[in-house]
Amino acid sequence: MPRSNIRILDGNTFVVSEDTGDLEATPSEPTGLFSLDTRFLSKWVLTVNGERLNALSYDDLQYYEARFFLVPGMATHYVDAKLSIIRERAVGGSFREKLIILNHDEKPVDLEIRMDAGSDFADLFQVKDEIVNKKGEIYAEAETDRLRLGYRRGNFRRETVVTSSATARYDKNGFAYSVHLEPNEQWATDIEVQTIAVGPGGRDLRMGLTGHGPERQALQHDLEQWVKNAPKVNTEHPWLGSTYRRSLIDLAALRYSPLSLGGQTLPAAGLPWFMTMFGRDSILTSLQVLPFAPSLSKTTLRILAALQGTRFDDFRDEDPGRILHEFRYGETAAFEEQPHSPYYGTADATPLFVILLDEYEKWSGDVALVKELERECRAALRWVDDYADLVGNGYIWYERRNTDTGLENQCWKDSWDSLHYRDGRLPGFPRATCELQGYAYDAKMRAARMAREFWGDPAFADQLEREAAQLKERFNRDWWVADGEYYALALDAEGRQLAVLSSNIGHLLWSGIVEHDRAAKIAEHLVGPRLFSGWGVRTLAEGEVRYNPIGYHNGTIWPFDNSFIAWGLRRYGFAEEAATIANGILDAARFFDGRLPEAFGGYDRELTRFPVEYPTACSPQAWSTGTPLLLIRTMLGLEPHEGHLSVDPRLPIGMGRIEVLDIPGRWGRVDAFARGRLDMHQLTA
Structure with a gap:
């Protein structure tokens, strides 16, 4: 049965998403990417050719990772779907997502793949009270190789930095790819979302954390050792x-x-x-x-x-x-x-x-x-x-x-x-x-x-x-x-x-x-x-x-x-x-x-x-x-x-x-x- 609050976490970082993997914050649901009591992503919505995606299934693989199997269109279109989308997601020191697009058609396709991204940088108490009233400045900066979302209030600063292994076009509201796929061909990219928390003196507070390791292999090894002990x-x-x-x-x-x-x-x-x-x-x-x-x-x-x-x-x-x-x-x-x-x-x-x-x-x-x-x-x-x-x-x-x-x-x-x-x-x-x-x-x-x-x-x-x-x-x-x-x-x-x-x-x-x-x-x-x-x-x-x-x-x-x-x-x-x-x-x-x-x-x-x-x-x-x-x-x-x-x-x-x-x-x-x-x-x- 699909759920609207798929949760993955690793100590100081957690993600609450829809069953499609999308993050779209609403007043009644603590959806988003959270760390250090701050929501670093409040919007993370994937579309293909302007169309939202629907979940065939999902898999909570481990507490720190999940995989979503998606197709374009509504449920009535599933039988005729010629395209599959897989989102592989993991948290551990940062937030990583791998996108895989598979073309099952007998013809080549041209795709416009887009991720709308944004953050309200809400304090967790504000999310809980359903009152997000920011007193500082929220900003977004699109660079050639990354998207930087940020919030500053005095010497309090939080940033979300998004990069991609495949070449993307960044704007202040997200990033996009133009992809051509031949029959039975697939395309993939790795997306990394880094969270930055700057405190007094300009120091990144997250540098004081020792995570379980940023890579899936390290996280898996840590869990295996925990269970073994x-x-x-x-x-x-x-x-x-x-x-x-x-x-x-x-x-x-x-x-x-x-x-x-x-x-x-x-x-x-x-x-x-x-x-x-x-x-x-x-x-x-x-x-x-x-x-x-x-x-x-x-x-x-x-x-x-x-x-x-x-x-x-x-x-x-x-x-x-x-x-x-x-x-x-x-x-x-x-x-x-x-x-x-x-x-x-x-x-x-x-x-x-x-x-x-x-x-x-x-x-x-x-x-x-x-x-x-x-x-x-x-x-x-x-x-x-x-x-x-x-x-x-x-x-x-x-x-x-x-x-x-x-x-x-x-x-x-x-x-x-x-x-x-x-x-x-x-x-x-x-x-x-x-x-x-x-x-x-x-x-x-x-x-x-x-x-x-x-x-x-x-x-x-x-x-x-x-x-x-x-x-x-x-x-x-x-x-x-x-x-x-x-x-x-x-x-x-x-x-x-x-x-x-x-x-x-x-x-x-x-x-x-x-x-x-x-x-x-x-x-x-x-x-x-x-x-x-x-x-x-x-x-x-x-x-x-x-x-x-x-x-x-x-x-x-x-x-x-x-x-x-x-x-x-x-x-x-x-x-x-x-x-x-x-x-x-x-x-x-x-x-x-x-x-x-x-x-x-x-x-x-x-x-x-x-x-x-x-x-x-x-x-x-x-x-x-x-x-x-x-x-x-x-x-x-x-x-x-x-x-x-x-x-x-x-x-x-x-x-x-x-x-x-x-x-x-x-x-x-x-x-x-x-x-x-x-x-x-x-x-x-």
Whole structure:
């Protein structure tokens, strides 16, 4: 089935096109060639003899390349087509396109081949808001051997330079070829599109990037090595293996290289809107994929540590010790029309940074990194105690100081209406969500281990453990909703509960802050009919006032959310419930060709029979890509234990046999095996 958003990407560069390969930006679709938060091509339309082309088929060959098979005219002309056009496209450091024209006629033909090219140089935020209001100068310069499109505003400059291997005639709106083809003859040309991003001092910012290599062969080799280095998953399950491979490939595609940081890569959050570093998303994705791609954790930690907050800056919501939320390189960030340069307005990335450092050491044995980042880790813990406690009662709170463009909700459910009282009213500020307190508890417990074992500071370790115990006691008193037997979504500044049932309670399990005598009730809620749809756990329970099965954070199902919920259930011994969630999410993955989206509808499985797509979900998205990997870890019970890998499998019915071979860690590489009961109906479906 043709798609109107063919996507190829390679870390810092991505292309979203029509199924013909054309780029023609519209207000409702992020079409174009994007890099560094800027659209470098908004128009790239191929015609032959003045006629637009139609797609016979297309092939997403790899994440970084695609091929389009085209003919002139409408579908009714296909049977008589005497001309074929092939567009081969790849991204990797730059944008390359090979055009191949084949004449199938018995007569020679003369062709006028044209590519209309243009750029609005829109900032990605402008594209998302559907308001492209440029304050600088857009220009186009046709030279004898190239077309130069550009935008300048002060010392901010972006350029797109187009060249061709075949001789072309360039004008300000594109370029053209006059081609004569004999019967059964073909013609081809290679087109290269280079993107240039000039910053202060006239330096090309892209020179700071180390791409995966500009040539297809280098990109292919990089992908092969990436897959080769990951554990091998063999399974009797009909689609788990293909879902795992899809996740590995998408994870490779989402590797992002921040500028001026030596070519290190960390997971970008997702395409199309979030192809940049996100503190929370990069950390949680790194946690998900630790048994499969541990190198991402190390670079994520180092990069976020290098950009840790050092001062008080109300515009960027920055504090000393705070881990960034988001970093952008586009025009609106450069001219401080929005604060993402970087922006620190998130309350969860800072404790999560500490959690990832400890978990990474447990897997890798990389004591050197734990010692290297001791100062940053202590600064993060100080932020939790000194700057995040806005009310003075020992909890993490948030309230934006940048009231114009900062985020209102600085938790993972960051949409404006994701937090509310039972009657649907929105609370004032500051706000404290339940999972933030779980992260703080977990961070203190993990930091205590690192302080005792690696930093040589047992007194600090004892202090952290006392503080964690006190936090756990307070939390279980203040957050427990007695008439529903679950934890409140949040507290307001007066200590009143936002007593609604939400998926956030699952994060409390993986953090360990839940009292054991209450865990069974939490598990019951998570797989009960109000939260669990059959496909996964809804963000908000059915029956709550603001519940909406296609509400962004008020009833949809987020695969990443479910993966951490399942992991938390295993931590508390609820293996069957964890397997139920894993089974639902992995069943849903097959309807998305193994690529789980950011979110999908929370409709009951019996009602829809298939997961309903959320219209603006990112895909691929990093923590959705990491979801199958964490679910595999959870089902097999893979946990580092005293320098060894512990395996305690609990598979859902229908999973069959799973082998995970060459799992990397401080133990070298080991294998894990598990066998579950097959569902014969599933195998024949």
